[in-house]
Amino acid sequence: MKYKANLDSREAELFWSIVENFYRAEAIIGDKYGRLMGARKTSPEDALEKIAISSPAIGFRKLEELRNDILYPLKEASHNLFRNEVTSITHPFDKYISDIFHEVSIIKEEHYQLIQIGDYQLKEEIKKPGKKVEKRIVSKAQKDIINKMKNIDTLFQEAEAELIKLLKHQNRTKYVIRSLYLSGEEIFGDNEGLEILYQKIYDLGPLEGYLTVAESFHGSMHYEKAVEAFYKTREKKWKLDAQRKPGKGQEGYQTLADRYQKLREKLKQGQR
Numbered sequence: 498m499k500y501k502a503n504l505d506s507r508e509a510e511l512f513w514s515i516v517e518n519f520y521r522a523e524a525i526i527g528d529k530y531g532r533l534m535g536a537r538k539t540s541p542e543d544a545l546e547k548i549a550i551s552s553p554a555i556g557f558r559k560l561e562e563l564r565n566d567i568l569y570p571l572k573e574a575s576h577n578l579f580r581n582e583v584t585s586i587t588h589p590f591d592k593y594i595s596d597i598f599h600e601v602s603i604i605k606e607e608h609y610q611l612i613q614i615g616d617y618q619l620k621e622e623i624k625k626p627g628k629k630v631e632k633r634i635v636s637k638a639q640k641d642i643i644n645k646m647k648n649i650d651t652l653f654q655e656a657e658a659e660l661i662k663l664l665k666h667q668n669r670t671k672y673v674i675r676s677l678y679l680s681g682e683e684i685f686g687d688n689e690g691l692e693i694l695y696q697k698i699y700d701l702g703p704l705e706g707y708l709t710v711a712e713s714f715h716g717s718m719h720y721e722k723a724v725e726a727f728y729k730t731r732e733k734k735w736k737l738d739a740q741r742k743p744g745k746g747q748e749g750y751q752t753l754a755d756r757y758q759k760l761r762e763k764l765k766q767g768q769r
Contacts, residue, residue: 502666509672511578512663516677518571519660520684520694522597523653525563526646560605564598572598590663593656600649604642664698668706671713678710678726701753704733708753712760720764727764730757 504512572594579588667673681691695706711726734757741750 511574513673513676514574518567522567564601568598590659593652597652600645604645661697668698674710
């Protein structure tokens with residue numbers, strides 16, 4: 498399938514699955530990367546604890562779940578939406594996702610090798626004199642995993658830059674914006690994450706994001722959700738009004754203010 502700006506219903510669902518799985522994966526990698534980099538200056542003995550299967554720093558099972566349950570569906574959906582099956586030409590986002598999947602697969606295999614050595618046994622033996630070979634194994638594993646995680650972190654940043662460009666084109670697509678609104682808190686952990694994303698994909702940030710989804714819900718007669726999103730819009734508008742300087746961004750803001758007032762009147766008239 499070749500990606501196009503105007504998505505049909507199936508393509509919109511596919512695109513949303515990409516957005517959802519990307520940010521779920523990014524949250525996991527971001528957490529693990531931060532934990533690992535905080536431990537990178539430890540000794541080989543301590544490093545073993547950081548990279549062993551029982552460690553929260555990365556965790557073999559968590560990597561396996563990330564790869565199989567999140568990254569694989571993300572990769573397949575991305576190929577389906579962006580990759581031309583005849584020419585194999587694809588979008589840069591799709592290339593980054595393939596690279597991320599590959600790198601995570603390598604880290605998972607390196608973990609498996611450590612498990613085969615036996616993390617508990619190696620921890621005990623490494624304390625004894627004359628076990629420098631095992632220390633080198635652990636040190637190399639730590640270095641390899643840190644380098645891979647650095648690369649994955651960079652790939653996620655580059656992939657998100659491409660995804661933001663795509664989201665700007667889809668920031669009025671009904672299925673995408675409603676799903677993002679309804680699932681944002683679960684994906685990001687709080688509303689702040691959703692509003693940070695709104696800041697990236699709408700010119701007027703969360704104000705425009707909440708208003709756009711409120712209009713979408715209202716247009717399909719989902720009045721309860723429309724009112725809920727409108728209240729969030731109103732809160733952002735009041736805050737922005739208090740901070741705005743006269744004349745700055747007046748044209749874009751006025752267009753949004755007119756949309757806000759129009760929706761407000763519709764809601765006051767019985768949500769018709």
